[in-house]
Amino acid sequence: MKIWLKFCFIAGLCLVLNACAASKVTLPSEEEQKARWEKFITHTIAEKPYILQGSFRFGDKDNTNRVNYIFWSNGALPLRVDVMAGVGASIAKVREDTEKVLMYLVLEKRAIRMANFGEINPLVSLGMPVPLSFYEMSLLLRGGFNNVLQELHLDSVKSKKAKHEHEKYTYYFSSINMDGLVQLNELGMPVHCEIDNTWAFDLQYEEKNAMLPYRVVISSLIGDYKAILLVKERSTPPVYKAEDLIFELPKGTEILDD
Secondary structure, eight states: OHHHHHHHHHHHHHHHHHHHHHHTOBOOOHHHHHHHHHHHHHOOOOOOOEEEEEEEEEEETTEEEEEEEEEEESSSSSEEEEEEETTSOEEEEEEEOSSEEEEEETTTTEEEEEETTOSSOGGGGGTOOOSOOHHHHHHHHTTOHHHHHOSOEEEEEEEOOBSSGGGSEEEEEEOSSOEEEEEEOTTSOEEEEEETTTEEEEEEEOSSOTTSEEEEEEEESSSSOEEEEEEEEEEOOSOOOGGGGOOOOOTTOEEEEO
């Protein structure tokens, strides 16, 4: 008799737990589906001076590298970037504007000039083969991932019951730069995105400002390469002067034009 009662108690407990789990799985609504996409495509970020500081870890499972970065601009191009080793030694200085990218490799005493929006991603020269330019990376970290995609067209939507809010709807899109899919939270901010069947992005947002990602994981869908972007500090400085966004090349620098 005691065994039977024990069995009934366990069975009842399982039913209660399953009911609780099921209650968290909600059926998506078409109205909510449309609202999230509208929030996503209409989201804007303020064009104002900023500084972003953080770290960038990248590589495959057998070879991982870590650098620190500082981004700063007046909110649009031109953009300045400093890349430093973990101990603080400068590795590269970068200036990106609407026409070109100038990247000075400090240890090699060599500069590379290339057309912006060209076929070669400047980050590849630093051993960081991620599918973003420096400016696009700054947009991503400031909450402007929709600006990275540019001129989005929604092709289709798939909805399902899900415990996690962002998994309720998967939006398949095409754009000027890339095609792919994105999953959005209630605020219309991307939590998971895949582009060109090649790269995946997973974003986590700050508690104090739910529109700003503090951690972005970029993973290859065709290999084991992974990059992790962390934002450690954000600040709003006074407006930069033109000279604040340039740097002089040391005398004797070898200059390569791509």
